[in-house]
Amino acid sequence: MHYTCPSCGAINRIPAERTHQPGQCGRCKQALFDGTPVDLGDADFERFIAKNDLPVLVDFWASWCGPCQAMAPVFSSMCQQLQHQLRFAKVNTEHTPATSQRFAIRSIPTLILFHQGREVDRLAGALPAPQLQQWIQQALNKIGQ
Ligand SMILES: [Zn+2]
Structure with missing residues:
Protein backbone atom coordinates (compact mmCIF):
# COMPACT_ATOMS: atom_id res chain seq x y z
CA MET A 1 0.00 0.00 0.00
CA HIS A 2 1.25 3.49 -0.83
CA TYR A 3 1.37 6.06 1.93
CA THR A 4 2.96 9.48 1.60
CA CYS A 5 5.09 10.68 4.51
CA PRO A 6 3.42 13.53 6.43
CA SER A 7 6.84 15.16 6.96
CA CYS A 8 8.74 14.91 3.67
CA GLY A 9 6.12 13.65 1.19
CA ALA A 10 8.12 10.57 0.19
CA ILE A 11 5.98 7.68 -1.02
CA ASN A 12 6.33 4.74 1.38
CA ARG A 13 5.17 1.23 0.57
CA ILE A 14 3.75 -0.50 3.59
CA PRO A 15 2.04 -3.89 3.77
CA ALA A 16 -1.72 -3.35 4.26
CA GLU A 17 -1.69 -5.41 7.47
CA ARG A 18 0.89 -3.05 8.97
CA THR A 19 -1.13 0.14 8.63
CA HIS A 20 -2.34 -0.38 12.18
CA GLN A 21 1.20 -0.35 13.55
CA PRO A 22 3.57 2.55 14.07
CA GLY A 23 5.99 2.97 11.21
CA GLN A 24 8.64 5.40 10.09
CA CYS A 25 9.41 7.02 6.79
CA GLY A 26 12.06 5.24 4.72
CA ARG A 27 13.55 8.60 3.71
CA CYS A 28 13.34 11.00 6.66
CA LYS A 29 12.69 8.49 9.51
CA GLN A 30 9.82 10.55 10.92
CA ALA A 31 6.69 8.79 12.20
CA LEU A 32 4.22 7.90 9.44
CA PHE A 33 1.23 7.95 11.77
CA ASP A 34 1.65 11.06 13.88
CA GLY A 35 -2.02 11.76 14.51
CA THR A 36 -2.05 15.24 13.00
CA PRO A 37 -3.63 16.40 9.72
CA VAL A 38 -1.22 17.22 6.88
CA ASP A 39 -1.22 20.77 5.50
CA LEU A 40 -1.50 20.77 1.71
CA GLY A 41 -0.96 23.58 -0.80
CA ASP A 42 -1.55 23.99 -4.53
CA ALA A 43 1.86 22.43 -5.22
CA ASP A 44 1.47 19.16 -3.33
CA PHE A 45 -2.30 18.66 -3.29
CA GLU A 46 -2.69 16.51 -6.40
CA ARG A 47 0.19 14.22 -5.53
CA PHE A 48 -1.10 13.63 -2.01
CA ILE A 49 -4.62 12.86 -3.23
CA ALA A 50 -3.44 10.53 -5.98
CA LYS A 51 -0.51 8.76 -4.30
CA ASN A 52 -2.21 7.51 -1.15
CA ASP A 53 -4.08 4.24 -1.21
CA LEU A 54 -6.05 5.16 1.90
CA PRO A 55 -9.01 7.53 1.35
CA VAL A 56 -8.11 11.17 2.05
CA LEU A 57 -10.40 13.53 3.93
CA VAL A 58 -9.62 17.18 3.21
CA ASP A 59 -10.79 20.13 5.29
CA PHE A 60 -10.98 23.32 3.18
CA TRP A 61 -10.80 26.21 5.66
CA ALA A 62 -9.81 29.83 6.17
CA SER A 63 -8.33 31.67 9.13
CA TRP A 64 -11.15 34.24 9.25
CA CYS A 65 -13.91 31.61 9.37
CA GLY A 66 -15.45 31.06 12.81
CA PRO A 67 -17.05 27.66 12.10
CA CYS A 68 -13.67 26.50 10.71
CA GLN A 69 -11.96 27.40 13.99
CA ALA A 70 -14.68 25.56 15.87
CA MET A 71 -14.28 22.45 13.75
CA ALA A 72 -10.47 22.33 13.81
CA PRO A 73 -10.20 20.48 17.16
CA VAL A 74 -12.98 18.07 16.11
CA PHE A 75 -11.13 17.35 12.87
CA SER A 76 -7.87 16.79 14.79
CA SER A 77 -9.48 14.37 17.22
CA MET A 78 -11.04 12.46 14.29
CA CYS A 79 -7.56 12.25 12.82
CA GLN A 80 -6.17 10.72 16.01
CA GLN A 81 -8.99 8.17 16.15
CA LEU A 82 -9.18 7.23 12.48
CA GLN A 83 -5.67 7.85 11.13
CA HIS A 84 -5.19 4.18 10.26
CA GLN A 85 -8.34 4.13 8.13
CA LEU A 86 -7.93 7.36 6.22
CA ARG A 87 -5.62 10.33 5.78
CA PHE A 88 -6.57 13.74 7.12
CA ALA A 89 -5.42 16.87 5.34
CA LYS A 90 -6.11 20.58 5.61
CA VAL A 91 -6.16 23.14 2.82
CA ASN A 92 -6.08 26.82 3.71
CA THR A 93 -8.23 28.32 0.94
CA GLU A 94 -6.56 31.72 1.35
CA HIS A 95 -3.27 30.24 0.09
CA THR A 96 -4.59 27.78 -2.48
CA PRO A 97 -6.56 29.66 -5.14
CA ALA A 98 -6.02 26.99 -7.82
CA THR A 99 -7.12 24.04 -5.72
CA SER A 100 -10.07 25.88 -4.17
CA GLN A 101 -11.27 26.94 -7.60
CA ARG A 102 -10.80 23.53 -9.10
CA PHE A 103 -13.08 21.96 -6.49
CA ALA A 104 -15.48 24.91 -6.53
CA ILE A 105 -15.23 25.59 -2.81
CA ARG A 106 -17.99 28.14 -2.21
CA SER A 107 -18.61 27.81 1.51
CA PRO A 128 -20.11 18.17 16.01
CA ALA A 129 -17.88 15.09 16.47
CA PRO A 130 -20.56 12.35 16.59
CA GLN A 131 -22.31 13.58 13.44
CA LEU A 132 -19.00 14.12 11.68
CA GLN A 133 -17.94 10.58 12.48
CA GLN A 134 -21.27 9.33 11.14
CA TRP A 135 -20.80 11.27 7.92
CA ILE A 136 -17.27 9.90 7.51
CA GLN A 137 -18.49 6.34 8.02
CA GLN A 138 -21.24 6.77 5.47
CA ALA A 139 -18.79 8.28 2.98
CA LEU A 140 -16.39 5.36 3.54
CA ASN A 141 -19.27 2.93 2.95
CA LYS A 142 -19.63 4.35 -0.55
CA ILE A 143 -16.19 3.05 -1.41
CA GLY A 144 -16.64 -0.18 0.50
CA GLN A 145 -14.26 0.61 3.37
ZN1 LIG B 1 9.53 11.30 5.31
Missing part, protein backbone atom coordinates in the same frame (compact mmCIF):
# COMPACT_ATOMS: atom_id res chain seq x y z
CA ILE A 108 -16.22 26.89 4.24
CA PRO A 109 -15.57 24.72 5.99
CA THR A 110 -16.06 22.16 3.22
CA LEU A 111 -14.92 18.59 3.72
CA ILE A 112 -14.22 16.39 0.70
CA LEU A 113 -13.44 12.69 0.84
CA PHE A 114 -11.17 11.52 -1.97
CA HIS A 115 -10.32 7.98 -2.95
CA GLN A 116 -7.71 7.13 -5.59
CA GLY A 117 -7.68 10.74 -6.71
CA ARG A 118 -11.43 11.09 -7.15
CA GLU A 119 -14.01 12.94 -5.11
CA VAL A 120 -16.33 10.51 -3.31
CA ASP A 121 -18.42 12.81 -1.15
CA ARG A 122 -18.46 16.33 0.22
CA LEU A 123 -19.92 18.09 3.20
CA ALA A 124 -20.43 21.85 3.54
CA GLY A 125 -20.53 23.28 7.06
CA ALA A 126 -19.20 22.22 10.44
CA LEU A 127 -20.59 19.28 12.41
